[in-house]
Amino acid sequence: MSEKTDPKIKIEARGVEVFYGEAQALHGIDLDVNANQVTALIGPSGCGKSTFLRCINRMNDVIDGCRVNGNIAIDGQDIYSAEIDVVELRARVGMVFQKPNPFPKSIYDNVAYGPRIHGLSQSREQLDHIVESSLKRAGLWAEVSDRLLASGTSLSGGQQQRLCIARAIAVSPDVVLMDEPCSALDPIATAVIEELMEELRKDYTIVIVTHSMQQAARISQRTAYFHLGNVVEHGATQQIFTNPQNQQTEAYISGKIG
Template sequence: MTNIENPKVKIKARNMTVHYGDAQALHGIDLDLNANEVTALIGPSGCGKSTFLRCINRMNDVIDGCRVGGSLSIDEQDVYDAAVDVVELRARVGMVFQKPNPFPKSIYDNVAYGPRIHGMAQDRASLDALVERSLKRAGLWQEVKDRLSASGTSLSGGQQQRLCIARAIAVNPDIVLMDEPCSALDPIATAVIEELMEELRRDYTIVIVTHSMQQAARISQRTAYFHLGDLVEHGQTETIFTTPQHQQTEAYISGKIG
């Protein structure tokens, strides 16, 4: 685990711009995200935080009329380089979505989906082990170990979201992106997932978009505040929440805007 005072930069964004058609969603973002930390992206709706998140695994590519400029590198390797294989990139950068989106397959097949398409398990036994390990890490194993063949969609909302986390970490990514992963969940399920993030931080770099100030304060080491497509302020979470440099940030955090 890297020391928080002396972190290793994992993701480096320089002058990132994103246009959707004629509308500019990001205006030149410069941001470093550190390995083995949870970075929270906060800001009012439409501020570009989700757009930035989706730049990291190039999920914006699938949106019609979306253009990305600037550079974004992971471990010093440019993600938008023409030689980069998007499929491989996304295997390294997992993603958990706002709404739990388990595939209409069994719990087992949901988790095994990624390893299968990437050929990560040589035989059934190692795939079984991988599925079990992923479900355990996502804190879901105890609840589902007796019904792995049940449909993933039969689980409760919180369980579904943990299943999606298990599915994302089953391909053993370096980075896990989370786009408001708890917004559709009740406080108890949220608490379970927040604990999980703290746990996952040891192995992964986590970037989370959240609308909950308390959540950002609880779980993240660093926080970046976005507003209208600009990165207003970023730094250690404690600093941002106690002594924000910008008046705008303070207004948002204290609930005056947003």
């Protein structure tokens, strides 16, 4: 397949700087994210990987005193330009958070919320269909199909997180951002979600922040190593983990810092 040899670039970040008030959190990030791949952002705590992730769907906009410089383009379109509507952007770039955060509503309403506010369905049947297919893709359908009206918060942690994934993909985004999606889950739930990601990347571009290097190695095609607000090294996951070019990267991967 031509895609494999020459993947399309989905997200292009150039010189991204983020300030929280006076403090600078990112110092000019340049990074490309390929379409239909999983890109892992790794690095020690406080290195700016989550900050960068939140720049991609402009979740930083809501933080008072947060300022973003530089360019991030999705499909060649600058997402910080004036004509981009942040709401439409977030419909295209979904997000899954560190802690599962289902709405205290029914499972059905959790998944249906996005399609409803964006007007993606004209009829009840269509909405039912979206909910069902999203839950199926998130690998949750079999477990919840008989209790769609139960509260989303009644599920187990792993199920809740898959519900959040279903909720994110229900609005048919191009990109799914995941901010340490497995950090609050046990190993079995983690494995389920990792499998799911492999499945999902056929349709979506996935950017994931993770603390676990094994996870990054298992699921991602490309990896970027962040350190103190800079991208120290990025490239194919294989290469980063077996043959890091940078000493800091090597030190982190081999467990010397972190």
